[in-house]
Amino acid sequence: MAATQGASDVLSIDKVDFLKLQNGSDIRGVAIAGVEGEPVNLTELVAEAIATAFAAWLLNKKKADGLRRLRISVGHDSRISAHKLQNAITHGITAAGHDVLQFGLASTPAMFNSTLTEDAINHCPADGGIMITASHLPYNRNGFKFFTSDGGLNKTDIKDILERASKVYEESAHCGKQEQTGVVTHVDYMSIYASDLVQAVRKSAGNKEKPLEGLHIVVDAGNGAGLGLFPNHIPNPEDKAAMEAITQAVLNNKADLGIIFDTDVDRSAAVDSSGRELNRNRLIALMSAIVLEEHPGTTVVTDSVTSDGLTAFIEKKLGGKHHRFKRGYKNVIDEAIRLNSTGEESHLAMETSGHGALKENHWLDDGAYTMVKLLNKLAGARTLNPNIGSKVLTDLVEGLEEAAVTVEIRLKIDQNHADLKGGSFRDYGESILKHLESVISKDPNLNKAPKNHEGVRVSGYGGWFMLRLSLHDPVLPLNIEAQSKNDAMKLGLAVLAAASEFSALDTTALNKFLQQ
Numbered sequence: 017m018a019a020t021q022g023a024s025d026v027l028s029i030d031k032v033d034f035l036k037l038q039n040g041s042d043i044r045g046v047a048i049a050g051v052e053g054e055p056v057n058l059t060e061l062v063a064e065a066i067a068t069a070f071a072a073w074l075l076n077k078k079k080a081d082g083l084r085r086l087r088i089s090v091g092h093d094s095r096i097s098a099h100k101l102q103n104a105i106t107h108g109i110t111a112a113g114h115d116v117l118q119f120g121l122a123s124t125p126a127m128f129n130s131t132l133t134e135d136a137i138n139h140c141p142a143d144g145g146i147m148i149t150a151s152h153l154p155y156n157r158n159g160f161k162f163f164t165s166d167g168g169l170n171k172t173d174i175k176d177i178l179e180r181a182s183k184v185y186e187e188s189a190h191c192g193k194q195e196q197t198g199v200v201t202h203v204d205y206m207s208i209y210a211s212d213l214v215q216a217v218r219k220s221a222g223n224k225e226k227p228l229e230g231l232h233i234v235v236d237a238g239n240g241a242g243l244g245l246f247p248n249h250i251p252n253p254e255d256k257a258a259m260e261a262i263t264q265a266v267l268n269n270k271a272d273l274g275i276i277f278d279t280d281v282d283r284s285a286a287v288d289s290s291g292r293e294l295n296r297n298r299l300i301a302l303m304s305a306i307v308l309e310e311h312p313g314t315t316v317v318t319d320s321v322t323s324d325g326l327t328a329f330i331e332k333k334l335g336g337k338h339h340r341f342k343r344g345y346k347n348v349i350d351e352a353i354r355l356n357s358t359g360e361e362s363h364l365a366m367e368t369s370g371h372g373a374l375k376e377n378h379w380l381d382d383g384a385y386t387m388v389k390l391l392n393k394l395a396g397a398r399t400l401n402p403n404i405g406s407k408v409l410t411d412l413v414e415g416l417e418e419a420a421v422t423v424e425i426r427l428k429i430d431q432n433h434a435d436l437k438g439g440s441f442r443d444y445g446e447s448i449l450k451h452l453e454s455v456i457s458k459d460p461n462l463n464k465a466p467k468n469h470e471g472v473r474v475s476g477y478g479g480w481f482m483l484r485l486s487l488h489d490p491v492l493p494l495n496i497e498a499q500s501k502n503d504a505m506k507l508g509l510a511v512l513a514a515a516s517e518f519s520a521l522d523t524t525a526l527n528k529f530l531q532q
């Protein structure tokens with residue numbers, strides 16, 4: 017797929033479908049060859065064109081004329097394709113006459129933060145930031161997240177950038193090598209960013225220099241961030257194997273706490289000293305408890321697959337309001353910002369995936385800051401009792417009702433199947449959801465959730481299920497929670513009965529669950 021960059025000035029360039037690289041509000045593609053069925057589509061030339069396009073988009077956003085030199089920060093996670101993409105991005109920006117602040121190994125929230133930090137010596141704030149990452153995805157993928165001081169870009173911005181990039185890419189075939197007029201500066205921004213986080217923990221303990229001294233904390237930085245190949249498990253705190261690994265490490269080392277991040281540090285989770293996982297609904301419950309102590313009555317915005325137990329916990333135990341919205345961290349954050357603008361106070365937006373953002377932290381989607389909030393709680397408690405450990409945190413989720421059975425089953429739609437009749441998988445998925453809704457309305461054991469912002473959420477048999485369209489993939493994820501396997505199977509059977517007439521939907525995973 018790669019273009020051939022020869023000695024001549026004219027490059028021969030393959031056709032690239034730039035819009036295929038869009039993944040919601042991010043760009044993602046395959047950067048390393050070798051995985052069957054996954055051809056490389058994020059080449060250096062593609063990355064370069066995207067960087068030039070981002071600079072042009074940013075100039076337009078800032079309503080600046082072509083003479084204005086922008087300062088764009090560029091950072092990357094530990095993937096093995098990071099350096100070549102960083103060089104390509106730098107090339108694309110400097111060739112367009114703008115300056116680059118190279119941060120090197122960085123986290124996604126730090127890149128956003130660089131557009132807010134006032135620090136002239138380190139050339140901040142940057143006009144825009146680019147994080148090179150594919151988040152929790154496998155090692156062969158990579159991608160870009162873009163920021164301005166207004167936050168992460170939205171879907172429309174990304175589409176605009178990719179359309180511009182497509183033109184840049186075609187034009188570059190005829191222009192040959194561009195002169196690099198922009199300046200590249202290396203900045204150790206992560207030290208500035210990390211020291212802000214350390215200050216926050218010190219402050220919460222009454223400015224004590226070492227408020228966590230004596231605690232033993234195990235950290236999984238996205239499964240060996242130094243390696244870039246993720247040899248042990250997917251770097252994702254939602255992943256079972258990942259959580260098992262950090263739990264074992266806590267128990268084996270008799271540690272007080274375990275902390276786990278995804279590769280670009282916007283997702284996180286924790287494990288207490290007894291090996292109890294503090295992720296998914298439990299982490300949202302814990303963060304809600306902390307935030308509601310600081311802001312009584314506030315609204316907590318979450319994604320759509322949170323449990324009924326979480327709603328009861330936030331509303332009955334903590335006296336807050338739970339606004340269950342859509343899946344997708346950007347959706348959740350934007351909704352919290354929207355609520356505030358309508359006069360409904362919200363301080364926390366969080367997904368079961370481990371993405372979390374706080375109003376006090378500029379709505380930055382920041383896994384490290386989420387963990388800082390837990391550490392603040394620990395540090396504060398240790399000023400009163402220096403021997404106290406992670407039980408302070410565990411106690412905060414006391415009373416959260418949890419289902420005995422919790423599953424997510426992902427049902428694939430075959431996009432090439434004749435039953436789609438040439439239509440999109442989204443339309444097909446929507447018709448399945450519509451049919452399911454009408455089947456449910458006739459079943460006396462099942463009740464559709466009165467308030468719902470995506471998919472079909474239904475309660476029954478002492479539990480609930482939710483079927484929705486994946487944000488990006490031709491997949492209908494099905495979440496089921498129930499108090500017994502038998503009840504969970506009854507809920508699963510209701511979905512299967514409604515889905516069975518849709519022959520392009522692969523129900524193998526659901527059948528397997530029902531036969532276990």
Ligand SMILES: O=P(O)(O)OC[C@H]1O[C@H](O)[C@H](O)[C@@H](O)[C@@H]1O
Nearest residue numbers: 343344345369485486487488493
């Ligand atoms: O809709 P799904 O396929 O389950 O994916 C949902 C997830 O997509 C991306 O990874 C977003 O970054 C997450 O915020 C979101 O939770």
